[in-house]
Amino acid sequence: MSTDKAEPRRYVPRGEDFLLLSPTWQAHAYRNVDSMFATRPIRRGQQAFPLKRAAEIAVEYETGGERRGIDDYIYRANVAGLLVLQGDTIRLERYALGLEEHLRWSSMSMIKSLTTTLVGAALQDGAIASLDDAVSLYLPALRDSAYDAVSVRNLITMSSGVDWNEDYTDRNSHVNRYSKSLGDKVPGGVLALMRSVRGLHKPGSQFLYNTGDTYVLGALLSAATGRTLADYMSSKIWSRFGMEFDAFYTLESEGGQEIGGSRAGMALRDFGRFGLFLLHGGVIGGETVLPPNWLDDAGSRVFTLDPSTNSYGADGYGYSWWIDPDGAMVAVGFAGQTLYVNRKANVVIVTLSCQPQPPFAASYDIDIRSERFAFKDAVLDRIREGG
Structure with missing residues (x-):
């Protein structure tokens, strides 16, 4: 019999179920990642980059033969946070599903694109000599594994060649074994999993x-x-560019290695500021944080893709950025998280969502991908028109 007093407690799902949650639990979990996993803060600086505000754009788009507006998009696409920046000016900012301005929402795999941007910073610093360096040169623990023949470039372009199963519905897939290790906070557990995969x-x-x-x-x-990944992100970009809130990386275990590819937590406007950092060419206070041509290379189609084979509808993949058919760079995360960075149009669109996943998605009859493209195109059209 428990002797603990019946104090108020907040329930969060098990970490190993994170990718398998029903729509009932998604929003609660995505707002409370730091209660489910070990984390390390990404510290903000003393001053936030000031975002201006202008008239809200009146966006209308068409799907299924019907004209729809912003509220329709939020409702139909299960949107928790929506931000449109035209340069450093906010043109639209909305919250739903319990998300608030100061709350950190799970990045899901959007953090892959942000983490890979730090590779550019490390190249600029000289900490990484070349993208063609072998992974094992920096991580001796992966010598004599499938990663021994893999380069840094292969990692950032998702072409390591290892046999990895990313099936979110299969509890025995590599990605769910990875997720369980995170939930159980096993020291060294993920690296051991990576050593075990074959070429x-x-x-x-x-x-x-x-x-x-x-x-x-x-x-x-x-x-x-x-340095820890969180400290390096803070020192190179987060604190210096002027993010408004502390963020966090999820850790593999208490005090352990950051998870560079999923489950970080950030506030909506700070996702937008990261996109703005890229619109500024990776320059902060006159200092170039990224190598020359890094963003051009990162946003190029290293691999050409069939849009029907990925959840976003991208037709290419660069340095851990998906490439929109219109040429924009997009960080994409599970369940509908997107950071769209259109350097040509000087526009950033952040969408934080709770899109239903299998098996629950089968009863959801809205084509969210088509909805998102129609909304995005309508935003760009309104901005081009000066609306």
């Missing part, structure tokens, strides 16, 4: 989406820079 293709020859690759990349960044 399937020649590194660099084929694109295969692999959350484990970005875990390896985060560990490599920590080893190369001699």
Whole structure:
């Protein structure tokens, strides 16, 4: 019999169920990642980058033969947070599903694109000598594994060639074994999993989406820079560019290695500020944080994709950025998280969502991908028109 007093407690789902949650639990879990997993803060600086505010854009789009507006999009696409920046000016900012301005929402795999941006910073610093360096040069623990033949470039382009199963509905898949290790907070558990995977293709020859690759990349960044990933993100971008709130990386275990590829927590406007950092060319206070041409290379189609084969509808993949058919760079995360960065149009769109996942998605008859493209195109049209 328990002797604990019946004090108020907040329930959160088990970490191992994070990718398998019903729509009833998604929003609660995505707002409370730091209660489900071990985390490390990404510290903000003393001053936030000031975002201006202008008239809200009146967005209308058409799907299914019907005209719809902003509220329709939020409701139909299960949107928790929506932000549109035209340069450094907010043109739209909305919250739903319990999300508030100061709350950190799970990045899901959007953090892959942000973590990979730190590879550019490490190259600029000289901490990483070349994208063609072998992974094992920085992570000796992966020598004599499938990653021994893999380069940094292979990691950031999802072409390591290892045999990885990213099936979210299969509890025995690599990605769910990874998720269980995080939930159980096993020290060294994820790296042991990465050592166990076998090589399937020649590194660099084929694109295969692999959350484990970005875990390896985060560990490599920590080893190369001699700093925690959270501290390096803070010192290079987060505190210096002027993010408004502390963020966090999820850890593999208490006090352990950051997870570079999933489950970070950030506030809506700070996702937008990261996109603005890219619109500024990776320059902060006159200092170039990223190498010349880094953003052009990161946003190029290293691999050309069939849009029907990925949840976003991207037709290419660059340096851990999905490429929109219109050429924009997009960070994409599970259940509908997107950070859309259109450098040509000077526009950033952040969407934080709770899109239903299998098996629950089968009863949801809205084509969210088409809805999102129609809304995005309508936003760009209104901005081009000066609306």
